[in-house]
Amino acid sequence: MKNILSNTLLYPATLLCATLFACQSGTTEQTANETSTVDSTTSYTFNTTPSWSDEFDQEGLPDTSKWSYDVGSKYDGWGNQELQYYTDADPKNVQVKDGLLHITALAEQKEGKDYTSTRLVSKGKGDFLYGRFEVRAKVPKGRGTWPAVWMLPTEDKYGGWPESGEIDILEHVGFDQDMVHISVHTKDYHHSIGTQKTAFKKIDDASGQFHTYRIDWTPASIKGFVDNVELFSFANEGTGSKAWPFDQKFHWLVNLAVGGFWGGEKGIDPKAFPATFVVDYVRVYDLKK
Structure with a gap:
């Protein structure tokens, strides 16, 4: 990643390691730290009823009591050299219909x-410390698309990226169809210094079928799952915020980027647009006390 920006500056859409580009289709990589000195014997459980969710059952624009918009094309394409302009509540780009959220990237000029x-x-509308975070979605097809469901710190307790952390629940690039990624980023563990913590897996028909993506975030670890199968585990080593800034509130981001240093690494297929990212629901289940 070439541009690293503070969250207070609306920093990058996703910050996944460039070395992942060399991964081979059909493989799974686990690079998360398996060592923990933080109460590793505790068995954490979660409530079975969501405390916060959007089922996307109300037709029209997304619920403004739950969602706001990042707008524009700031900071060199959100720090990732992305090529889209994010609009503000434009029904051409975002709609809820038939019980699903549709985010659509269009080939049209706006603000350069x-x-x-x-x-x-x-x-400010959904901020969380620990819990189970789940999304059911279908990613778009097409070279140049870069959808993501992820989380950023609400207050940047430890400073700008990567000091205050990032959690990527789902990330996909259209040139590597059916390969999905889960990652975390911290000051000690991020791709810019070659210490990234990420996992990836090829799944069946990521664009034609809904799949469920989730992370279980506790004081001891962040674990990632695809269709309820664990793919990723990152342990709290107990060494402080440089390795574990995940003791503060984070919030959701759901977006569809176009191009960028990773999404556009193999160019953009103009026939891919319009491209639509479809989300069935997002849900948060509280960690049991």
Whole structure:
């Protein structure tokens, strides 16, 4: 990642390691730290009823009591050299219909950019410390698309990226169809210094079928799952915020980027647009006390 920006500056859409580009189809990589000195014997459980969710059952624009918008094309394409302009509540780019959220990237010029799309954020409307975070979604097809469901710190307790952390629940690039990624980023563990913590897996028909993506976030670890199968585990080593900034509230982001240092690494297929990212629901289940 070439540009690292503070969350207070609306920093990058996703910050996944460039070395992942060399991964081979059909493989799974686990690079998370398996060592923990923080109460590793505790068995954590979660409530079975969501404390916060959006089922996307109300037709029209997304619920403004839960979602706001990041708008524009700031900071060199949100720090990732992305090519889209994120619009503000434009029904061409975002709609709820038939019980599903649709985020659509269009090939149209706006404010000097050749594409438009949407980035939803729950900051100030849905902020969470620990819990089970789940999304059911279908990613778009097409070279140049870069959808993500992820989380950022609400207050940047330890400073700008990567000091205050990032959690990527789902990340996908259209040139590597059916490969999905889960990652975390911290000051000690991020791709810019070659210490990234990430996992990836090829799944069946990521664009044609809904799949469920989730992370279980506790004081001891962050674990990632695809269709209820554990893919990723990152332990709290007990060494402080440089390794574990995940003791503060985070919020959701749901977006569809176009191009960028990773999404556009193999170019953009103009026939891929309009491209639509479809989300069935997002849910939060509280960690049991």
